[in-house]
Amino acid sequence: MSVPEFLPLSLQELLPKWAHFCLFVGRFVEEELGVDLEGKRVLVGLSGGVDSTALLLVLHYLSKRADFTVEAVHLDHRLRPESIDDAAFCRDLCAALSIRCAVETADVAALARERSIGLEEAGREARYKLFASLRESGPFDYVAVGHQLDDLSEDVLMRLIRGTGWPGLSGMPGFDPARGLIRPLLLLPKSTLVAFVTRLGILWREDATNADDAITRNRVRNEILPLIRRENPNFWQSVARLWKIGRIEQDYWDTLTANPCEILDNQTLKDAHQALRLRLYKSCLDAVGPGQALAETLFKLDEAWLEQKVGAVFQFPGEKTATITASGVVFGSSH
Incomplete structure (x- = not known):
C-alpha cells in the first residue's frame, strides 16, 4: 500500500527531528520569503513524487500550528499509462490527511504539437495555467510547489548554459508575488525529503521520464551535477549561498x-x-x-x-x- 493506514496528524505526533524539520520550513517561508500563511488558503501542486509529497505533508503539519488551509491539485498529463496510478496515489494521500484534492487532466502531447514546443515545456505551461485558474477561482492566496535545492542547483546551471545574467543567475525565486507562487522547500536537499517521506512509510510515485537523457534538464541532473559534486561535495551549500546573495541584491534593485x-x-x-x-x-x-x-x-x-x-x-x-x-x-x- 502506497499510503499507510495511519499517518501522524500533527507536529506533536512526529519524531522531534522531523517536527523541527517542518518548523524550519515554516521559518524559511516567513523570514526568508516574507510570506505570512496565517489565515490563508494554500494550494499545493501535487504530482505524487517525493518532493511534492513532502511539501504537502510539511504544510499540512504546519497548518495545524499556524492556522491556514491546505488543498491540493494533481494534473494528469496523459503521457504515461501509469499516470492513472499517480492520480490515485494523490487522492489516497490527501484522503489520509483529510485534505481536499482536485484531479485534472491535460493533453500535454497535443499542446506540445500545437505550440511546437517540447513535452517538458508544454507540461509546465499546462500546470501553471491550471494553478493560475484555480488560484483565481478558489480563491487561493498562494500556490505552493515542491522545488528543492537539487532543483535549484539544476536551475542555476541551466541558466548559466542559456546565458542568463545577474541576478537571474542565482536561480528561481522562492516567492513570485505576481503568481502568488511559493517554494517552501527550496533550500532543502532532496535527500532530506526522501528521508522524511520514507520515515512516514509512504511509497511515493516515480516518473520514469526523469531518467530520459534526451531532455536537457535530465542530462544536467544525471551527468553534469554528479561531476560538479565530485569536485565540490558542498556544491549544494554554495548554491544556497548564491541564492541568498541574489535575493538580497534583487530586493535592493527592486527598490530602485x-x-x-x-x-x-x-x-x-x-x-x-x-x-x-x-x-x-x-x-x-x-x-x-x-x-x-x-x-x-x-x-x-x-x-x-x-x-x-x-x-x-x-x-x-x-x-x-x-x-x-x-x-x-x-x-x-x-x-
Missing part, C-alpha cells in the same frame, strides 16, 4: 526600479549608472508582460541607446519590444 513605466526618458537614463539602466530596462519589460529578458539583448539595447540609434527595435520573449526614440526608450508589445 519600483515604478516601471512605458517610456524611459533620456535624462533619467543619462543620470543612471549602466547597472541601474539595465535593471530599469528589465523592470519596464517585466511590466509589459511575462517573458524573460535575456541579459545579452539588454546589453545590446543599452549600447543602441548610448549610440542614439533612433528607430532601432529590440524583440524580447513574450512578444515584447523596446524601441529607441529621440526622447528615450519606449516599451510595448508587438501583438
Whole structure:
C-alpha cells in the first residue's frame, strides 16, 4: 500500500527531528520569503513524487500550528499509462490527511504539437495555467510547489548554459508575488525529503521520464551535477549561498526600479549608472508582460541607446519590444 493506514496528524505526533524539520520550513517561508500563511488558503501542486509529497505533508503539519488551509491539485498529463496510478496515489494521500484534492487532466502531447514546443515545456505551461485558474477561482492566496535545492542547483546551471545574467543567475525565486507562487522547500536537499517521506512509510510515485537523457534538464541532473559534486561535495551549500546573495541584491534593485513605466526618458537614463539602466530596462519589460529578458539583448539595447540609434527595435520573449526614440526608450508589445 502506497499510503499507510495511519499517518501522524500533527507536529506533536512526529519524531522531534522531523517536527523541527517542518518548523524550519515554516521559518524559511516567513523570514526568508516574507510570506505570512496565517489565515490563508494554500494550494499545493501535487504530482505524487517525493518532493511534492513532502511539501504537502510539511504544510499540512504546519497548518495545524499556524492556522491556514491546505488543498491540493494533481494534473494528469496523459503521457504515461501509469499516470492513472499517480492520480490515485494523490487522492489516497490527501484522503489520509483529510485534505481536499482536485484531479485534472491535460493533453500535454497535443499542446506540445500545437505550440511546437517540447513535452517538458508544454507540461509546465499546462500546470501553471491550471494553478493560475484555480488560484483565481478558489480563491487561493498562494500556490505552493515542491522545488528543492537539487532543483535549484539544476536551475542555476541551466541558466548559466542559456546565458542568463545577474541576478537571474542565482536561480528561481522562492516567492513570485505576481503568481502568488511559493517554494517552501527550496533550500532543502532532496535527500532530506526522501528521508522524511520514507520515515512516514509512504511509497511515493516515480516518473520514469526523469531518467530520459534526451531532455536537457535530465542530462544536467544525471551527468553534469554528479561531476560538479565530485569536485565540490558542498556544491549544494554554495548554491544556497548564491541564492541568498541574489535575493538580497534583487530586493535592493527592486527598490530602485519600483515604478516601471512605458517610456524611459533620456535624462533619467543619462543620470543612471549602466547597472541601474539595465535593471530599469528589465523592470519596464517585466511590466509589459511575462517573458524573460535575456541579459545579452539588454546589453545590446543599452549600447543602441548610448549610440542614439533612433528607430532601432529590440524583440524580447513574450512578444515584447523596446524601441529607441529621440526622447528615450519606449516599451510595448508587438501583438
